[in-house]
Amino acid sequence: GQNIDQPTEMTATEGAIVQINCTYQTSGFNGLFWYQQHAGEAPTFLSYNVLDGLEEKGRFSSFLSRSKGYSYLLLKELQMKDSASYLCAVMDSNYQLIWGAGTKLIIKP
Amino acid sequence: GAVVSQHPSRVICKSGTSVKIECRSLDFQATTMFWYRQFPKKSLMLMATSNEGSKATYEQGVEKDKFLINHASLTLSTLTVTSAHPEDSSFYICSARTSDYEQYFGPGTRLTVT
Numbered sequence: 001g002q003n004i005d006q007p008t009e010m011t012a013t014e015g016a017i018v019q020i021n022c023t024y025q026t027s028g029f030n031g032l033f034w035y036q037q038h039a040g041e042a043p044t045f046l047s048y049n050v051l052d053g054l055e056e057k058g059r060f061s062s063f064l065s066r067s068k069g070y071s072y073l074l075l076k077e078l079q080m081k082d083s084a085s086y087l088c089a090v091m092d093s094n095y096q097l098i099w100g101a102g103t104k105l106i107i108k109p
Numbered sequence: 110g111a112v113v114s115q116h117p118s119r120v121i122c123k124s125g126t127s128v129k130i131e132c133r134s135l136d137f138q139a140t141t142m143f144w145y146r147q148f149p150k151k152s153l154m155l156m157a158t159s160n161e162g163s164k165a166t167y168e169q170g171v172e173k174d175k176f177l178i179n180h181a182s183l184t185l186s187t188l189t190v191t192s193a194h195p196e197d198s199s200f201y202i203c204s205a206r207t208s209d210y211e212q213y214f215g216p217g218t219r220l221t222v223t
Contacts, residue, residue: 030210031210033211033212035214040200040219041216041217042115042202042214042215042216042217043153043202043214044214045211045212045213045214048211087152087153091210095206095210096155096158097143097155097212099152099153099155100152101151101152102152
């Protein structure tokens with residue numbers, strides 16, 4: 001079966017760095033996405049990785065290792081507004097997104 | 110980035126009535142759109158995949174006669190919840206896929222059935 005695993009909840013301090021991990025087992029792989037979702041709102045696109053390595057975009061970076069079925073989202077210089085759920089999703093061989101359950105990130109001052 | 114709109118953002122309806130939700134890709138053409146349902150504190154649940162000009166593909170357990178999907182053009186898909194009941198109350202979110210297979214979400218529609 002297809003499976004995406006990510007931690008349910010994480011807590012970090014304002015100004016610090018946090019890494020949210022995602023492991024996956026899917027039928028085929030056509031890329032991995034990270035989305036941010038604030039409570040009561042729809043998800044917003046953060047990043048897309050299809051090749052191994054680190055993609056940096058401002059305070060957010062995303063890493064992929066296809067051989068290990070592993071990705072992480074790295075958030076630097078955390079701000080209170082970063083408190084949200086972070087969803088990992090993998091595009092399978094049919095170009096469908098398989099979703100993780102999301103990681104709720106709590107930022108404390 | 111690509112923009113997807115959804116209308117209405119909130120709707121309250123009485124039990125037994127039908128509600129239509131529109132999803133539009135504003136600055137790109139989307140041959141494929143997706144409809145999701147999200148319960149409080151839960152992840153997204155894919156309901157159906159909508160392809161322009163053809164019948165939607167429903168996920169297991171989703172009643173196709175209750176959740177009618179029409180993808181009439183490359184920029185518009187509609188979801189109609191027929192004979193709505195209180196258990197249909199939820200947050201419905203659409204997304205549209207670009208030609209590069211990136212997926213962008215609409216802002217969502219909160220449906221409350223009384």
